Amino acid sequence: MSRKVSESTVRRLSLYLRILEEMASPGGTVSSEDLAERTGTTAAQVRKDLSLFGSFGKRGLGYSVEELSGRLRAILGLDRTWNVAMVGAGRIGSALFEYSGFWKRGFHIVAVLDADPAKVGRRWGPITIQDASRLEEVIGGAGVDILILAVPAREVHAIVDRAVAAGVRAILNFAPAQLKVPEDVALKHVNMVMELEALSFTLSQDRKER
Amino acid sequence: MSRKVSESTVRRLSLYLRILEEMASPGGTVSSEDLAERTGTTAAQVRKDLSLFGSFGKRGLGYSVEELSGRLRAILGLDRTWNVAMVGAGRIGSALFEYSGFWKRGFHIVAVLDADPAKVGRRWGPITIQDASRLEEVIGGAGVDILILAVPAREVHAIVDRAVAAGVRAILNFAPAQLKVPEDVALKHVNMVMELEALSFTLSQDRKER
């Protein structure tokens, strides 16, 4: 047990938790072997990952599904809710807003902003779209933990700078743009084109090899 | 120059290309230092990545923006178009379909399928939504290279099995589910909840450390 948790470990923890929650018998137990099988990794990897945070298993038995779920939720910070603000009320923003998976996991979208006057004032369920100029106010006032950026790439830099200045601590960016943020601001990208390009690369390589 | 190209190298190649294409002077030249700066990596990393595929630079000068772009496009398989079929005509599918970034990069959505009879037959621009039962036909017939899955998690396994059996070679999955595919099928996930959970983890850790 120690610090220094890698990116890939966090991804796997997230996976383990999902698998545990999908399991039929929450009162039961699960082995590292089982978990590895279902998440596409190895038993040793599962045990190493978990051992970074404590000893949750029983030798000869495995892990209690219920206990391990709880531990993972605590480790991942999912034993609470997070306030999320979203900038960009276009197609992608709207799809994300409707997606129930965020809410279920405790990510509550508490504000939506857009720079387009035609969109400002519209209601999305309980939320009224606000003008993007109110970004600082929203971040400062509403206790926003995470900012989702669903705006075009060219607009994203300016918004990030303002958001960081206003004190945001975590950003999830959907725009295909490299962002520079202070190192105490957590930043993740979702880049669908990049994933497609990785597939394209693999397909091309395969062709060459035969 | 050799084989054995890592995941992370491919991601960075994709990034380099985007930066090159955004550059003001396509006739100009760029140093590994420049590229590193703009993509958030190091000059040595840039040179290592590129050297896996050849020697594209001129010592003392740097890389020709135009030539390097071309090389990267060829390496990534972007010097052609790819036929993409999409299963799932819901919110996310619709947002992806509208997103112009795919088309610009040569990823052409040639078919959209959905299991919901209410959606089948609707037109999205030039495309008519087909019944999901036609998956095999579409994959076999239309020369589909890549399959995008924008369906709920519980439906995704069955579709993948059918798609693989029908001969699909690459899959981009948006559903939060672990998929098992033969190793000659390329598979990528886009998992927004997982990214949020990684942010949640970081935010929680930060709090603990102080």
Added chain:
DNA sequence: AGGTGTGAACACTTTCACAGCA
């Protein structure tokens, strides 16, 4: 001088293998 290409050193991650506990 300036910047690439690359072997060698280093750092990090994964896998192995086994002691130790239920």
Added chain:
DNA sequence: TGCTGTGAAAGTGTTCACACCT
């Protein structure tokens, strides 16, 4: 016996540092 927890070994990916070319 069965399966965890973990040092040590192996494997990968990144950074350094410098020879080499323009």
